[in-house]
Amino acid sequence: MKNDIVTLEITDVTPEGYGIGRLDGKVYFVADTVTGDICSCLVLKELKSHSFAKLIEIIKPSEHRITPNCTVCRQCGGCAYRHISYEYELELKRNTVKQAFARIAKLDIAVNPTVSDNPEHYRNKVQYPFAQNNGYATFGYYAKRSHRIVEHKSCPLQDKIFSDIAAYTAELADRLSLPAYDEESGKGVIRHAVMRKNRKNQILLCLVVAKKHRNLSLLAEALTAKFPAIIGVHINVNTRRDNVIFGDETYRLLGSETLTDMLCGKTFEISPRAFYQVNAVMAEKLYSHAASLAKRDCESAVILDLYCGAGTIGICVAGKEDKLCGVEIIDAAIENARTNALLNQRNEKNTLFVCGDASVGVEECRKKFGKPNIIIVDPPRKGLDKTVIETVVKASPERIVYISCDPATLARDCAVFAESGYFASEATPFDLFPRTGHVETVVCLSKEGEIHTMKLDRSPFEKIKSGQKTIELRLLDEKRRSIKEGDVIIFTDNSNGERLKATVKKLHRFESFEQLYKSLPLLKCGYTAEELGSAHHSDMEKYYSAEEQKKHGVIGIELFPPKRT
Ligand code: SAH
16 A cells, blocks of 8 residues: 555566565565665555555665666666666666567567677767756756756766766856746757767767857857867757757758768768767677678678668678668758768669658669668667568568667567568677666568478377477577577488478477476477376486586477478
């Protein structure tokens, strides 16, 4: 009941940073707690399915708990995991992805450990909201689920120069009678300061204002005089009364038109309005992984990069001989992409960047280059529209590389792709946003294309041949690491060399045969009671040692009825 004090043991953490505790059949969400904490909490709100409680006292702290290195992280909405050790955060992120696939997609996909680097001061971009406080302009981050500004002097997610520039902007705003915008009254000028920094530490500043004002030039000049790192100042005019940051009009007030940065050895020009990954070190790892997944069966491929932003992924992934088509909704980003193709010596004949909705991508690509072999998609959090999935599937590419910033919509979309025969065998989380609850995930979907071979003794071969429901148990060694639902297996009868082909219907992964025997309903999967009567998981040790099982893991492969080869 509300206002009760309860003692909870925290058993998990949500991506929003709430610890989860269970008591008497009820689920409690408690901010600032972590798995393993035993704590006393005050019940704040009771809902039907769960309740919210506030941490009052930690009775026994978790081994994953650390002291946050930020004084305002409790109030600020930025870092859900600042009180949690980084190693455990990576585990939590891997788990978020695992749970999304299991619960939403009901697909059995191996989730690799979270790839990481660079957990502090990694952000190359900030978007500070401004507000008036007692007659003075201030800046900061919004508090959780509110538009109240939490002020700060520095932030461990990014370089201190960003907050120094914002602080000086606030000081100048006061001196130049450029008050911060007030959401309630709609009065005032400065709404946001958006800054982006490249690896050479050059900064492009875009001030979002409610209206144009002649003193903005003076502000820009004073800022660049004090901070030579600022190579350009742009103004974006946003007259709307909602909470979208940017308005429609952007113009350059002073200095450079774009910011130039390097990723994977390529050069990219980025406008203030174009999307650019906020963590360059990790973006390189992500793009390299995407490139390794986008392997093709031919010398020169047709690559379609949907949601391409400034063209970064496509330009990093495509070889000189490949045809590259990128599609993106923001005009300024497509202009950047076209320039970036030239900057990186891409042949114009092999390159096309189109401004439009992702759903027109396949058709635009087909008109110029023919059917795409490889399609890369990198949509915003809401994932792919049904029409985009339909056009992608219809194009029948060899591979679809899906880069996602939301595991839930990724899992939802993978389930739709699976209905059309596209499956992924593994997913890799990338920690592009350390200390926050966000995680990026990459999967590669392909059709039943991959073919595996397996030898069988006479009796299991006969069983598969007769089309009985059956399941093959194997070690998940290097040879079979890529096996996935929808793959084809060619079985050979050891005694006479006869061959038949069957398709993997479902794949069950376990850490050992002991666990497999315990967890899989083998009776339902095709084993008879008679066979199971005397069977014991230790029998499998004759074929695969306990060490091998531990090293690789094991699989149960359910099969669709076979075809003769
Ligand atoms: N692949 C790029 C950008 C990814 S972010 C990179 O790695 O840098 C997602 C991009 O999708 C943004 O640039 C956004 O402007 C674009 N976008 C959003 N909705 C879209 C739509 N309906 N059609 C095409 N692009 C869209």
